[in-house]
Amino acid sequence: MQSASEQPLVRLQGVRFAYGERAILDGVDLSVRRGQVVAIMGGSGCGKTTLLRLIGGQLRAAAGQVEVDGQELGALGTHDLYALRRRMGMLFQFGALFTDMSVFENVAFPLREHTDLPESMLRDLVLMKLNAVGLRGAAELATSELSGGMARRVALARAIALDPMLIMYDEPFAGLDPISLGVIGQLIRRLNDALGASTVMVTHDVHESLEIVDYVYFVSDGKIVAEGTPEEIRASSDAFVHQFINAEADGPVPFHYPAPAFGDSLLRGSAT
Numbered sequence: 001m002q003s004a005s006e007q008p009l010v011r012l013q014g015v016r017f018a019y020g021e022r023a024i025l026d027g028v029d030l031s032v033r034r035g036q037v038v039a040i041m042g043g044s045g046c047g048k049t050t051l052l053r054l055i056g057g058q059l060r061a062a063a064g065q066v067e068v069d070g071q072e073l074g075a076l077g078t079h080d081l082y083a084l085r086r087r088m089g090m091l092f093q094f095g096a097l098f099t100d101m102s103v104f105e106n107v108a109f110p111l112r113e114h115t116d117l118p119e120s121m122l123r124d125l126v127l128m129k130l131n132a133v134g135l136r137g138a139a140e141l142a143t144s145e146l147s148g149g150m151a152r153r154v155a156l157a158r159a160i161a162l163d164p165m166l167i168m169y170d171e172p173f174a175g176l177d178p179i180s181l182g183v184i185g186q187l188i189r190r191l192n193d194a195l196g197a198s199t200v201m202v203t204h205d206v207h208e209s210l211e212i213v214d215y216v217y218f219v220s221d222g223k224i225v226a227e228g229t230p231e232e233i234r235a236s237s238d239a240f241v242h243q244f245i246n247a248e249a250d251g252p253v254p255f256h257y258p259a260p261a262f263g264d265s266l267l268r269g270s271a272t
Ligand SMILES: Nc1ncnc2c1ncn2[C@@H]1O[C@H](COP(=O)(O)OP(=O)(O)OP(=O)(O)O)[C@@H](O)[C@H]1O
Pocket: 019, 024, 042, 043, 044, 045, 046, 047, 048, 049, 050, 051
């Protein structure tokens, strides 16, 4: 039997999920070992965010198991699920900040919500988190005074405010210039290691991610179609991986939505 420290922090086995009749995931196996930064990649709409929401317990699998820190989410009651969720930091697309609060108050928010810390301790903690993302000096700024890259860093500081064991990011690089993108990538890695946490991130930025992650899963058609370390991914001869990392328009994922031959459509004088 594996000891707790050898057990993956996150383990999905045979996970199926559907929105109504529409199957999104079908037999997904995936695991995140403690201390790892893992990327989930795949085309638009393939179910990456859905995977994060299943791990975060906001959605329940229709079949299979989702385990976090040895606990099977499907078996947890609301109270235990909330307790587990408190130990996860989540930064969903663009990590919207509260615009009517200062940088300091944005990071303080989860601490005020979930703890009864005295104000002086709370202040020290917020400043430590802001320091970790290089923005201690920006504590009193309004969110309107931040650049896009700075706002993302504040969102990161907020996501780690409660020292999570698992940090999840959905498209952490979206909309960033190349320099901020590099800064955020390095921060994701550094914060993970400094906190002794594990990280799962959903991203389209293959090259940035391969620099900082330990392992990558590729999702397509509801399944994991490829996986490996960055070295294995770079060396992979798998057609899907090749298409994805070289940003080719056509490959196993076709450029064209299925349609009758173009000539037939034109002859019929219809768009289909
Ligand atoms: N609440 C919902 N109800 C019904 N369908 C949904 C819902 N949320 C998402 N979907 C559909 O499920 C599929 C998977 O969505 P998901 O957001 O997980 O994809 P994704 O891989 O994260 O996409 P993207 O990279 O474009 O963000 C999409 O086709 C989406 O349209």
